[in-house]
Amino acid sequence: MDRWHGFGRVRNVLAAIFLSAFIIAALSSSSLNLSAQGGAWEGKYWNNRNLSGNPVLVRQDAGINFDWGAGSPAYEIFTDNFSAQWTQTANLPAGTYRFSATTDDGMRVWVDNVLIIDVWFDSQAHTVNADVFLGAGNHTIVVQYFEAGGVAVAKMNFVQVGGTTPPPTGGQPWFNEYFTNTNLSGTPALTGTTSAVNFNWGFGTPAPGFPADFFSVRWVRNLPVEAGRYRFSVTSDDGVRVWVNNILIIDQWRVQAATTHQADIDLPAGNVPIKVEYFENTERAYVVLNWTRLSTTPPPATGASHAEYFNNMNLGGSPVLVRDEAAINYNWGHGSPAAQVPVDRFSARWTANLTLTPGRYRFSATSDDGVRVWVNNQLLIDAWFDRPARTFTGEYDVGAGAIPVRVEYYENTNLAEMRFGYSLVSGQPGTGGQYPGTATVTSYRLNVRRGPGTNFAIITRLNTGNVVNLTGYRNGDATWVQVALADGTTGWVSALYVRTSIPISGLIPLTPTTPNPPPPTTGGTGTVITGMLNVRTGPGVGFAAFTTVSNGATVTLLGRDATATWVKVILRDGRQGWVNASFLSTTVPVGNLPIINI
Known part of the structure; x- marks a missing residue:
């Protein structure tokens, strides 16, 4: 009896030692994983999706590590269609930090006013990472989130993954998102990192099981630079856009053979955000980005603006x-x-x-x-x-x-x-002459219309290689440009099918007008019941999306396609386009609308 009693005491001591070791190891592991965190977060919550108005709840959150499922953050907050913002000032040692965001639906992350993660769209739970080098000292981190419907997940953390010296200029990876459409919409089919934007897929595909045509890609990263003037050069087949320091410097979002575009920009010293967007239409797929510093001291920019923002x-x-x-x-x-x-x-x-x-x-x-x-x-x-x-x-x-x-x-x-x-x-x-630039036709036949949209009457047609002058105007979302014809008349052409000598974004935007006479309306309206709804040039996902309308917006109904799955609408600025009927709440049955042929 005494022998078994003594063995039991030894067994209890060993169990206590093992449990203590396990707890210490767990705490050490937790301390290591959370060593980069800077304390509590100030959390603000709104009962809308765009953080507008006064928050209905302000509290301190120990971390951003939430899986609310079909519930809500608190009894004051809706279970759907809410948003939140968390702010923290973290005192960190110098090093490279990996920020990881897991979200369902949208999330954005800023570090010291630099947007490093931007997935502000409806989505299922997915994770996005971004590596950023930070100097020693205080750093302000802001996280914004919105929930559309269904499951709600919001998680963000960061850990140090690199040493105390900045990595080489070319060493930081790009985070990439691949979409199985040409307008970067919806949830990306592939995500990951790459060392450079340097791809020649030819007639092939970016990855097994991914389409070889009609896809788009977004790459983002922070580039550590010294102050100076830089030249960015991108060659693409087909469309490409490049933002540097949150400024759109190259805008060639159109179908084109492999063409090189360049832009110069003055940059301050530090981490500069860069974003590249690309779409592939058909045939060859190619995109390569390079940059070089032209001078160490940027010359004064005579056209630069000094901006002040007020709350x-x-x-x-x-x-x-x-x-x-x-x-x-x-x-x-x-x-x-x-x-x-x-x-x-x-x-x-x-x-x-x-x-x-x-x-x-x-x-x-x-x-x-x-x-x-x-x-x-x-x-x-x-x-x-x-x-x-x-x-x-x-x-x-x-x-x-x-x-x-x-x-x-x-x-x-x-x-x-x-x-x-x-x-x-x-x-x-x-x-520049009387006109600011020219447009060269890249399609086999190109319609010239009286206004910026396929609903406007055709004036004439241009052929491949024809060159016309730009009048200096475009529509609001830069999908159509106004051109001057040889006889002195003006018209509008789709920006997708011309190569311009100057960036389209630099042209003056004009609010389009409704064609004269306006088409008859049905007396019905539709209200958008999804986050952002694409408006397309025709009834199907194969047609280009030229703008979006947000949740709750109202459009006027014109008609439908033969299957009643697509509806033609008039937007509030007079433009017309097609939307998926399943994302509208209509005042009249869609099947009762007249059939419209494009």
């Missing part, structure tokens, strides 16, 4: 964000200019000194909501009121020397858009 609609008090911007060309949608700027009820002011060739210039401002433009201290455009996106223009005679320009803008609620541009109307045309 109110009247430019009052001190700005919450100040930065220099190369262009005023933004469509924030339901988002905001930066993490510290609210998505609604903000304002901005841009000031610049422009050195222009003497002559008469047309200044153009497109905004949703209010805008004012001063040229040489004279108020030229005054549209300081709420409205959907609309374009206003004014002309001014410019003399020799630099002239001051000031643009003021405010956003109330819903969509946010602000674009500003100018073009020479008459006087000394400079090196």
Whole structure:
């Protein structure tokens, strides 16, 4: 009896030692995995999907590690259609950190006002990683999230994965997302990392089981650079767009044979975000990106704007964000200019000194909501009121020397858009001639229409290789450009089927008008019941999407296709297109609409 009793005591001691060792190991492992975390997060929650208005709940969250399933974060929060933002200031040693976001649905992550992860779309649970080198000291981290419907998952953490010195310029990986469509929509079919954007797939496919045609890819990374002027060069077959430091510098989103495009940009020292988007239509697939530093000291940018952003609609008090911007060309949608700027009820002011060739210039401002433009201290455009996106223009005679320009803008609620541009109307045309650039036809036959859309009447047709002048105008989402024909008339062509000598994004956006006479309506309307709904040029996913409409938006019904699965609609700016009927709540049965043939 004593022997067994003694053995039992030894067994208990051994069990206690083993349990203690297990707990210590577990705590050590937990401490190691969470060593990069900077403490509690300030969490704000909204009962809408776009973080607008005042939050209904503010609390401290120990971490961003939530799987609410079909539930909600708290009793005050809806189970669907809610959003959240977490903010933390972390004091970190120098090193490379891996940020990992797992989300269902959308999530964005900023580090020191640099957007490093952007998956702001409806999706099933998936994980996105981004590696960032951070110097020693305090760093502000902001995470935004929205839940559309179904399961809700929001997880974000970061750990140190590299040493105390920055990796070589070419050493950081690109995070990539591959989509089985040409407009980067929906959930990516493939994700991962790559060391460079340097692909020649030819007639092949990027991966087994992935299509060889009609796909798109997005690559993002942070590039550590020294201050200076840089030249970015991209060769692609077909469409490509390149953002550097959140500025769109190359915009060639069209079908084309392998063509090289270049753009120069002045960059400050530090980590600069880069994003490349690409789509493949048919036949060969090719995309290669390179860059080089041209000079160590960037020259002054005569057209650059000094931007100030305010967290109110009247430019009052001190700005919450100040930065220099190369262009005023933004469509924030339901988002905001930066993490510290609210998505609604903000304002901005841009000031610049422009050195222009003497002559008469047309200044153009497109905004949703209010805008004012001063040229040489004279108020030229005054549209300081709420409205959907609309374009206003004014002309001014410019003399020799630099002239001051000031643009003021405010956003109330819903969509946010602000674009500003100018073009020479008459006087000394400079090196560009009367027109700012040319467009070369890349398709076999190209329709020239009276307005920016397939619903407008055809004026004439152009052939492959025809060259026409650009008038300086495009539509709001840069899918159509206005051209001047040989007989002096003007018309509109699809941007997908021309190669332009200047970036389309630099043209002045015009709000399209409805064709005259307008098509008869059915008296019915539809309300969007999904996150973002693609509007296409025809009834099917094989047709290009030229814009999107957001959840809750109302469109006018025109008709349907023969199967009643696609509906033709009029948008609030007068444009027409096709949407999937399953994502609309209609006031009349879709089957009762007239059949429209494209």
